[in-house]
Amino acid sequence: MSEVSGDIDYAALFDAVPTPLSVLDRDFVFVEANQAYLEITGRTRDELIGHHLFDVFPVNPDDPDADGPENLLASFRRVLETGKPDTMILQRYDIPRPGSEGRYEERYWSPVNTPVLGEDGSVSLIVNRVEDATAYVRDSLAHPTGLADTGGGLRAADGKIAESELYARARELYEHNERLRRAHAREHEVALTLQKAMLPTHMPLELRNAAVRYRPAQGSLNVCGDWYDMINLSEDRFAVAVGDVVGRGLEAASVMGQLRSALSAAMRVADGPAQALYGLDLYARSLDGALATTAVKLDIDTHTHTLTYSSAGHLPPMLCHPDGYTELLDQATDVPLAARSRPSHRPQAITTYVPGSALILYTDGLVERREESIDVGLKRLSESLTRHRDLGPEEIADNLLEDLGMNRGTADDAALVVIKL
Template identity: 45%
Template sequence: MAEPEIDYKAVFQALPGAVALLTPQLIYADVNGEWLRILGRARDQEIGRYLPDDFASSPNSAGATVVRNLQASLRRVADTGECDAMEVQRFEPEGLYRPAVRDEDRSEAHGRPETLDARYWSMTNIPVFDSNGQLVLLLHRAEEVTELIQARAVALSLQEAMLPTHRPTGRHPVAVRYRPAGSALDVGGDWYDLVDLPGDRLGIAVGDVVGHGLSAAGVMGQLRSALSASSRVAPGPARALEVLDLYARSVAGAENATAACTFVDWDAHDITYSSAGHLPPALLHGDGTMSFLDQATHPPLGARLEHDAWPQATIDFTENAFLALYTDGLVERRREDIDTGVARLADCLTHHRRASDAEALADALLSDLLPPEGVTDDTALVIVRL
C-alpha cells in the first residue's frame, strides 16, 4: 500500500493554538492562521520580523517582560536542543496575543470604551532538526488558558474557605502551612484539620484527594468535614477513619483519597494514630531521634470492596518533641523514589531539632524541602509542639 502524500503546510496551518516557526536567530520564518488571527496582524508583518523587536520601544512594560521570558526560553532550546515548557504568562490588554476585534464588534460602537481583562497563555518551545541532526528551526506554540486560571482561582478560594482558620488550640501551639502547587494550572485536594477533644487532647489530620481542580477541592471539603465530625465522637482515630471510609464510598471522586489521623493526649503523653494509605506522620523526639508513625496503615479510602476494621497504634512522647503531619507535596519529586523524599524529611527534622517552636520548625521545613522553582503538587503541613 502506497504511503499517502502529506501536505505538511496544510498540517502546520491546522495545528491547534497559535504556532510560529523561528530561526535560531529568533527571526520569524512562518506562522499559522491562528497566530495571525490572535495578534490581528497580516502575514507579511510577521515573516522576517525579529522577535526581540516586540516592545523594544517600551522595555519596562508587562509585554516586554513576557517577550524577554520567551526569548530566554527559545535561547535555552537552541542551546540545549531540548523542549522547554514556560511558566504561564500573563498578558495585559495592550500586550501580545490579544484577540483581534472586528470594528463592528468594538464596544465604542455602543457608546462605551472597550475594556479587556488580562489574559493568560501557556507556551511551549520545541527544537526542529534536519536530517543531519542540526538545529534549523524553533517551534513556538501558545495556547490561551485564561479560563483554567480563573477556575484555579475559584478552586483556591474554595479551599481556603473550607480549611480551618489558624487559631490557638488549647494551650498547645500548632503551626499550619498550606502552599498551592507551583504550576498555575494545578490546584489539588490537600487538606488539614484540627479538632479539640475532651480532656487535654487534640485531633490532627491531613489528607489528599486524587485529581485537581474544582472537583478535587469540593471532594476535599466533604471529606475534611466528615472526618472532623467523626473525630469528635469516635473513641480513636481508627474508628474515625472507618466512618470516613464508609462515607467516602458515597462521594464521587473520593475513591483512593488518603488521610492520616492522630489523637494527641497530653495527660497520657501518647499519640494514637491510624492511616488510610497516607504518608506516615513524623515524630521528632526531644532527644533528636526520629520515629515515623507507620504501624497502623490501611489502604486508601474506598479501596476495599468489603468493610473491615481499621488498625490503630499508640506511641509515647516526651516533652519538647514535635509531631509533623504533611502531604506528599512536601517530599515527592519527579523521577525520584518517594522513600528518598521521606528520608530527606527525617534528616531535615533532625537537623532542626533545636527549633524554638512549631512556627520556626514549619518555616525551616518549607525552606529546606520545597524547591525554589516551586512544586507540581499542593503541600499541607501541620507541626505540633508536644
C-alpha cells in the same frame, strides 16, 4: 574528536549567534541583545539596554486592536509563573520606524521565550528569541488567489500550502487556546479560593505550639485536594488529621471539603482514630471522586504523653524526640478510603512521646519527587526535622519547606502540620 582549548567567550558567542536574541529581567527591561536582534529591530544597544521592552516598542496607536504586545506580555508572565519555555505562534507586532516620529511599520514575528533560573530555582531572566516573518507573510497575503481544494486542504496553484490560509487558521487556534487558558485560570482561582476557605487558619487555644502550611502546586492549573484539620477533644486531648484527595481542580477541592467536614464531625464522636476513619470510609463510598483518598488521624493526650493514630493509606506522621531520634508512626497503616469491596475496621496504634518532641503530619507533595524514591524524600524530611527540632513550630515549618524545595515550587500541592509536644 577534537577538543576546544581555552575558555569560551560566551559573550562573543551570544553576539555571533545569527538568531535574534534579547535578554530581559523579571520586569521586562533589556539586559542584553545580540547583533542579529539589533539589526532586525533597527536599534542600537544604547536604545535597548536598561529600557523597558514595551517603552522601546510601544503599541501602535493607529492599530488599537493589535494584540501582539498583549500576547507577548502574557507569554512572559507564563514563563515567570511556570519556569518553562513558551513558544508563541506568529504575531503581528508593529514597531516604530527608527528615526521617525510616530510612524510604525507592520511587522510579523515568531517568538520563543525561555527562562533562565537563578540559584534559588526561580526565574531571574527571560531570553526572547524572535524570527522576523514579515516578508513571508506579506508575500502570502499578496497572493491570495489561485487556491484550490484538493481534498487535503487549500493549496496554491503551484502546489504549495496557502500560507495566508495557514496563518488565519493558526490565529484562530491561538485565540481558542487563549480562551481555554483563561477559563482554566479562572477555574484555578475559584478552586484555590474554595480550598483555602475550607482549611482552618486558627489553632485551638491549647495548641498554640502548632503551625500549618499549605503550598499549591507550581503552575496555574494544579489545584489539588490536600487538607488538614485540628480540634479539641477535651481539656488535655486533641485530634489532628491530614488527607489527600486524588485529582485536581474544582472537583478535587469540592470532594476535599466534604471529606474534611465529615472527618471533623467523626473525630468529635468516634472512639479513637480507627473508628473515625471507619466512619469516613463509609461516607467516601457514597461520594463521587473520593475513591482512593488517603488520610491519617492522630489523637494527642498531653496528660499521658501518648499518641494514638490510624492511617488510610497516607504517609506516616513523623515524630522527632528531643535527642534527635526520628521515627515514623507506621504501625497502623491500612488501604486508602473506599479501596476495599466492602468496609472493614481499621487498625490503630499507640506510642509515647517525651515533652519537647516535634510531631509533623504532611501530604505527599512535600516529599515525593519524580524519578526519585519516596525513601529519599522521607530521609531528607527526617534530616531537616532533626536539624530544626529545637526551634518553635513556625520556624520548623518554614525551614522544612525551604529544605525540601517547596519555596521554589513543585508539581504537587503540599500540606504540613507541625506540633511541638
